[in-house]
Amino acid sequence: MNIRSILSSRWAVLGGFALGAILLMGVAPAVLSDFRLGLLGKYLCFAMVAVGIGLAWGRGGMLVLGQGVFFGLGAYLMAMHLKLADAPASTGVPDFMALISSDGVPWWWEPFRSGAVTLIAIVVIPAVVAIVLGLATFHRRVRGAYFAILSQALAAAFAIWLIGNPRSTGGSTGLNNFKGFFGFSLRDPANRLMLYLIAAGALLAMIAIARQLMVSRYGELLVACRDAEERVRFLGYNPATIKTAAYTVAAVMAGIAGALFVPIVGIISPNDVGIVPSIGLLIGVAIGGRTTLLGPVLGAIAVAWAETSLSEQFPSGWTYLQGLLFMLVVAFLPGGLASLAPTLRDWRKHRRSDTAAGQPGVAAVPEGSA
């Protein structure tokens, strides 16, 4: 590769990034109504989770089925802070708690009166949970299906715990009816636009981080762990650390997404964090192409958009479609739509000349050993 092509590829990446920024932050707010922009903001939150899933699952081969937990941690932390900030100054007790009992605020809510503590916790708590769980499982070489089932069980336990504590978590209705966001009223369209722009900026930053991780030496190691974990270990690296790092990055991304989801959508409930929503987050990633950088983002946005528009008209139709998508895409197109073009190109090339040397499969998805 000569210096010119390196430059041009770098310019292409920067140009694409700038184009994405203009589309998301300039064009979309200009052409969409406030309501549609709010919906797009919600989709962007799912896309942030998808970036992390693409890194952990597509690149690292870890089938992360419990991302709803980290999404929920970020969301509930933010929601707790917003509820405390909304609470009447005389009592300091959020409205839903005052309705249920007169015991006051649980002790573990108290730290989140502070906005700074909340913002730090949104990053730190999902990261700590992911590091502990990741090291505990990967270090003992618990992987593959075992890890997938454990992450799923974590999502189930989290949702059951939330439902079982209505006094402190709002139970199955969750937390909702937020009025302000760090002093800005959520009624004001200008502030809602600001929230959307924060979400768009966060998504772009996450894509940039994920890209840098993917092209770095670390990204190579992560793919190597997916494809031949034992060989990585024999070369002197510790796969547990490598995989835990990717899992943690994915968890932090999901936590931030959840924290932005709360003020944008205005509600967080166990329905958004349990097993079904956690696995639901994966279908967009699978459709877009789990190993690519942009595939998960575009796939997640497309799936979330399809869900809103379809379930308005055919409530049960969406569930059938979601189920069929899982079956057909994962069984027959494991590389996602991103693999369609290279596969077709290969196929045509093979048909044209039998002498063509085997093209290395561009979008092959090897089964990870997680």
Added chain:
Amino acid sequence: MEVLLTQLFNGLSGGSILLLAALGLALTFGQMGVINMAHGEFIMAGAYTAFVVQKALGDAGVSLLVSLPVAFVVGGLLGVVLEATLLRRMYHRPLDTLLVTFGVSLVLQQLARDIFGTAGVDVPAPAWLSGPLEVFGFSFPRTRVFILVLAIVAVIVLAALLKLTPLGRRIRATVQNRQLAESSGISTRRTDLITFFVGSGLAGVAGVALTLMGSISSNLGTSYVIDAFLVVVIGGIGQIKGAVIAAFVLGVVQSWVEYSTTASIGKVIVFALIVAFLQLRPQGIYVVRSRSLA
């Protein structure tokens, strides 16, 4: 003492339900490596089969005994269809079978909602199972005793099938070494199908047993399938006895933890205990020794 005994019985009873749900998985996940999330919906299908059979027969006393074999066939056929259409092409990608079968479970749940409605339906227990059973001055609900007995019978039948019959020998040979089994003249394709039929059929039987525990709805399976998978993970794959021990231990621990705390925090504690246990034995109670590095 009485509390202790009652809790122990509750634990064994919960364990027997887990065991019924997990036995089929011990075959399909443990032996074949397929992560079948739709197993929970096969349980649901078994439960609705019991509902339909009772509607057709009208007599609760007979219909329970009739529904057991019928649900076995219904669950088994669902499993065979799933295996033959989707899973057979995915044996080299076991993790992806989880997502595909999750899609199947979404579709089956929605089908159940569209056919039977969103509200739960009841299957009344037969008269000969109502009321408690008195043993040494302690009373146990007869339905729970029936489920315990059913689970034990299922284990014995399955173990006998695997150990004593030619079919069981073929299944074990295919699991241990597919190529060698094939070159010894075993049709592994047919063996896979039969294994899946038996495993999914057991899910149907579990569904019938669950109708004795309360009303049934479309999300019946979801609440059991994760716990059933955990049983197989703790027990160690490839061994029925691992699943038996794990199911009863998990049942007793769960009932004890939930008794001393609350049901919601109990789930979290049990999860932490399972992660801690996997620190000690990452591959479960029973490990099949092999030379592979994994």
